[in-house]
Amino acid sequence: GENVEQHPSTLSVQEGDSAVIKCTYSDSASNYFPWYKQELGKGPQLIIDIRSNVGEKKDQRIAVTLNKTAKHFSLHITETQPEDSAVYFCAASKGTYKYIFGTGTRLKVLA
Amino acid sequence: DAGVIQSPRHEVTEMGQEVTLRCKPISGHDYLFWYRQTMMRGLELLIYFNNNVPIDDSGMPEDRFSAKMPNASFSTLKIQPSEPRDSAVYFCASSPPGGGSNEQYFGPGTRLTVT
Numbered sequence: 294g295e296n297v298e299q300h301p302s303t304l305s306v307q308e309g310d311s312a313v314i315k316c317t318y319s320d321s322a323s324n325y326f327p328w329y330k331q332e333l334g335k336g337p338q339l340i341i342d343i344r345s346n347v348g349e350k351k352d353q354r355i356a357v358t359l360n361k362t363a364k365h366f367s368l369h370i371t372e373t374q375p376e377d378s379a380v381y382f383c384a385a386s387k388g389t390y391k392y393i394f395g396t397g398t399r400l401k402v403l404a
Numbered sequence: 405d406a407g408v409i410q411s412p413r414h415e416v417t418e419m420g421q422e423v424t425l426r427c428k429p430i431s432g433h434d435y436l437f438w439y440r441q442t443m444m445r446g447l448e449l450l451i452y453f454n455n456n457v458p459i460d461d462s463g464m465p466e467d468r469f470s471a472k473m474p475n476a477s478f479s480t481l482k483i484q485p486s487e488p489r490d491s492a493v494y495f496c497a498s499s500p501p502g503g504g505s506n507e508q509y510f511g512p513g514t515r516l517t518v519t
Contacts, residue, residue: 334512335513336513337495391449391460392449
């Protein structure tokens, strides 16, 4: 079955710097890759997603890139702010509702 | 919209007791998911429903776990009997009609502690 690996498990950056989180997946049939942000005591919330027919997608300070050949995708956050501190999860899906989540990255933005 | 509603938010019970977690999906959503989150295993899909019918329950860990969706606005996840290793945060999520790439809206979760 699908396996999603996520790195790093923790990441600390200075406010204003960029943060990059990377995920790799094993099933080449996966074609949908969402990223979720989970704040303390809350459920995960979708922040950006990408489909396999697109190589990059941006939404303000957040971008996601996908390399289908290498089977990896990355989340890029620029100009980080304290409110970006949270746990971020990547996921992969074969176009069904069955998402396989990565193990999460705890991002800490230092003021 | 109030979002996905889960109750209780916290549950502490003793080993061997029955536990029932409840979920009200967002109105109009026809997909409902139950997830379990632990430090060791991360976020795992247990089961999901479409139009109140279970579609995939391959993530349900044991026969002690069961889930029902009697109508479009209510679902339960039951653990009987509960064990300490069931301690986790259980999330319910819902999704609107459409293809498999629609956003899943998560509830706030139920933190279950089994002593």
